[in-house]
Amino acid sequence: MAELNSRKDVPNDIEGNYADSKEQVYLEETFYILSKKNAVFRVRLTSKGLSLSKETDGNSKEQTILLRDIIGSKCMRSKRRRPGAGSCVCSSLVSHQLKVVDENSGDLDENDVSAYLYVYAYILKQNRRASKRERTTITLRFRSFDKYEDNNKEAQKWRTTIKCLIAGQSVSHMPPVAEKKLLILLNPKSGPGKARELFQTKVAPILQEAEVPYDLHVTKYANYAREFVRTRNVYAWRGIVAVGGDGVLFEVINGMFERLDWQQALAEVPLAALPCGSGNGLARSICHLYNEPYIPQNLTGMSMALARGKAAAMDVVRIETKSNIMFSFLSVGWGLLSDIDIESERLRAIGGQRFTVWAIARLLSLRKYKGVVSYCKIKDISNIPKPKQPLLLSHSVSHDGALDSPDAEAFIDCDENTDVFTTVNGKRHQRVDSWYSVNSRRSAFFSTRGSEYHSVTSSTSEMRSPTHACMHGPAPRLPALVSQLPSHWVHLEGEFVMVHIAYQSFIGEDFLFAPRAQLSDGIIWMLIIKAGISRSQLFSFLLSITSGGHADIETEYIKMVPVSAFRIVPEGTSGTLTVDGEQVEYGPIQGEIFPDIVNLLVPDIQ
Structure with a gap:
C-alpha cells in the first residue's frame, strides 16, 4: 500500500468529527506508517477537505484539513541518494529526511518507484489572544504498484481532484484549464520600503505552491500604476494586485476609471491589495470582515486570496474638487x-x-x-x-468643463526599456534561489511557472499612454x-x-x-x-x-x-x-x- 509522511507531523491531540453524510467523498486510501507499529492513516478527499483519520492500536483520532485552507499540491519523485546514505527509503522517512525533486528532474532515484503527493495548506490556528495561519505540508507516498508510472497515475488523480475542488470546478480526470496570469504592480517605496522583500519572501512562495502565474511590474514614478492600467489590455490578466500602501490601489482604481470601457473592465477584472505600506486600511478592513488574521508584514491570508480567486463587491465614492474628479475607496x-x-x-x-x-x-x-x-x-x-447604476454612462466632467475628453487622443511612449526575467521559456534565466537576493540592484523574483518579472530598468514594452486622460465613471x-x-x-x-x-x-x-x-x-x-x-x-x-x-x-x-x-x-x-x-x-x-x-x-x- 502507500505510506503517509508529513514534514510537520499531523497533530495527534486534535479530535474532530468524521465527515458527515452530506459530504461527497471523491477519493479514499489507506496509508501505513512504518515508523510506528500498527498505525495507519485513512485519508479521504471530500467536498469539505482532506480528512485524516489516524488509527493506532484500536484508538482513532481525526483531523480535517479544510479545503479553504489548502492552497495547492504537487507530484514529486524521490531524489538520488548520495553514497553513504541509508540503503532504503524507509530509513529516510523515519528520520524525516526525505528528499524529493520535480518529476522532470535529472536527479531522480530510479530505484524508488514511489510517487509523492505534496499537499500545501495554511491552517488557521486560534488561541485566546490571537489567531494565525500555520503552514503544513502533508506528504502522501503512493507505492502500491511495481512501476512508477502506475503510482504516479494514482497520485495525479488525487492532485487533479484537489485542483478541481480548489478552483470550484466539477471534478474530472483532466486538471482545470490554465488560468490567466495575475498582474502585480509593486511600489518599492511604499511605507518603510520593504515591499520587494515582503513580496519575495511572503507572497511568491504561496503563489508558486498554488501554481498561480503572474507578471510583476515595479513602479518607476508617481502614477505609473495608473497609466499602466489605463493603457494596457487588462483583460489579459485574471486580476490586478496592488502591492504597497493604499496609494498604489488608489492609482489602479482611478486608472481603471480613466478607461472608456471602465464598467466592463471593473466587472471582469477584480482588484486586490497586498499591504506593504504604512496605512494599509483596506487590507486591514478586508481581514476584519472575513475573519482573516491580520499580522503586519505577514501576507499569508491575503496571498491565499489571490490564489483562490474569490471576489466581493466594493463601494466607491466619487470625489469632486475644483479641477479634478477621482474615485475613492477608503x-x-x-x-x-x-x-x-x-x-x-x-x-x-x-x-x-x-x-x-x-x-x-x-x-x-x-x-x-x-x-x-x-x-x-x-x-x-x-x-x-x-442607488441603481445606470447602464450607459458618459465620462464625468467638472463644473468648469476642465476635464472634457479631447477629440482625439495622441499617444506617446512612456515605458521604453523593460527587461523581462522569466523562469521558463525565456532567453534570460535567473537562478531559482535568486529571489533571496533582495539587496540586489536588479534582482529577479522567484516565481511560478510562466511568471515574469519586469525590472525597474526596461528595454521593450507595449505600454503606450494617451497624452490627455479624462475621468469616466x-x-x-x-x-x-x-x-x-x-x-x-x-x-x-x-x-x-x-x-x-x-x-x-x-x-x-x-x-x-x-x-x-x-x-x-x-x-x-x-x-x-x-x-x-x-x-x-x-x-x-x-x-x-x-x-x-x-x-x-x-x-x-x-x-x-x-x-x-x-x-x-x-x-x-x-x-x-x-x-x-x-x-x-x-x-x-x-x-x-x-x-x-x-x-x-x-x-x-x-
Whole structure:
C-alpha cells in the first residue's frame, strides 16, 4: 500500500468529527506508517477537505484539513541518494529526511518507484489572544504498484481532484484549464520600503505552491500604476494586485476609471491589495470582515486570496474638487488626521509608528479650521436602498468643463526599456534561489511557472499612454460643486478640529474608524469634531479610535453621522485635504457613494 509522511507531523491531540453524510467523498486510501507499529492513516478527499483519520492500536483520532485552507499540491519523485546514505527509503522517512525533486528532474532515484503527493495548506490556528495561519505540508507516498508510472497515475488523480475542488470546478480526470496570469504592480517605496522583500519572501512562495502565474511590474514614478492600467489590455490578466500602501490601489482604481470601457473592465477584472505600506486600511478592513488574521508584514491570508480567486463587491465614492474628479475607496480627510498623515511622511522609514509620533506633535500644537460642512444624512442604516447604476454612462466632467475628453487622443511612449526575467521559456534565466537576493540592484523574483518579472530598468514594452486622460465613471447625481445643495441637507458652519469621512471599517492598521462598515453597504461614515474640545478629550478620543470605541461617543464637540453624500467648503488657502491618504488641492470638495462598482479578491469566509 502507500505510506503517509508529513514534514510537520499531523497533530495527534486534535479530535474532530468524521465527515458527515452530506459530504461527497471523491477519493479514499489507506496509508501505513512504518515508523510506528500498527498505525495507519485513512485519508479521504471530500467536498469539505482532506480528512485524516489516524488509527493506532484500536484508538482513532481525526483531523480535517479544510479545503479553504489548502492552497495547492504537487507530484514529486524521490531524489538520488548520495553514497553513504541509508540503503532504503524507509530509513529516510523515519528520520524525516526525505528528499524529493520535480518529476522532470535529472536527479531522480530510479530505484524508488514511489510517487509523492505534496499537499500545501495554511491552517488557521486560534488561541485566546490571537489567531494565525500555520503552514503544513502533508506528504502522501503512493507505492502500491511495481512501476512508477502506475503510482504516479494514482497520485495525479488525487492532485487533479484537489485542483478541481480548489478552483470550484466539477471534478474530472483532466486538471482545470490554465488560468490567466495575475498582474502585480509593486511600489518599492511604499511605507518603510520593504515591499520587494515582503513580496519575495511572503507572497511568491504561496503563489508558486498554488501554481498561480503572474507578471510583476515595479513602479518607476508617481502614477505609473495608473497609466499602466489605463493603457494596457487588462483583460489579459485574471486580476490586478496592488502591492504597497493604499496609494498604489488608489492609482489602479482611478486608472481603471480613466478607461472608456471602465464598467466592463471593473466587472471582469477584480482588484486586490497586498499591504506593504504604512496605512494599509483596506487590507486591514478586508481581514476584519472575513475573519482573516491580520499580522503586519505577514501576507499569508491575503496571498491565499489571490490564489483562490474569490471576489466581493466594493463601494466607491466619487470625489469632486475644483479641477479634478477621482474615485475613492477608503476615506476623505480635513484637519487633524489628514495633517498627521501627510506631515508624518518624513518619518516613513519607521512604518506605521509615524502616525503615533506625529499625533502627539499635533496635539501639542492643535489647529482649527473654519468652513462649512454639509451632508445628506441616512436616517435608517438598517434598510438602506442602494442607488441603481445606470447602464450607459458618459465620462464625468467638472463644473468648469476642465476635464472634457479631447477629440482625439495622441499617444506617446512612456515605458521604453523593460527587461523581462522569466523562469521558463525565456532567453534570460535567473537562478531559482535568486529571489533571496533582495539587496540586489536588479534582482529577479522567484516565481511560478510562466511568471515574469519586469525590472525597474526596461528595454521593450507595449505600454503606450494617451497624452490627455479624462475621468469616466458613473454620472454624478449631486449638483455641481459651485451650485446650491438640496434643502434637506444638514449644514454646519464654524471652526473644526477635523472632519474625517470613511467607508471602510479601518482607515489604518490600528484605526478602527467605522466598526459597522461593510465593503458594500452604501454608507459613508462622517466624523465631525468641532473646535472647543479640550486636548485631554481629544487624546482620549484618539486612544479609543484604535478599538472602535469612539463610534458610540456623541458630545457637543464630537459627532459620527452615516451619510450618502457630503460637501466641505474650507475658508482660506492653508490646510490639508486628503483622499485615500493622498493630498489633494485645498478648497471645496464633495463626494457621493456608488455601491458595488469594484470587485475585490477576498479570503474565504472562516
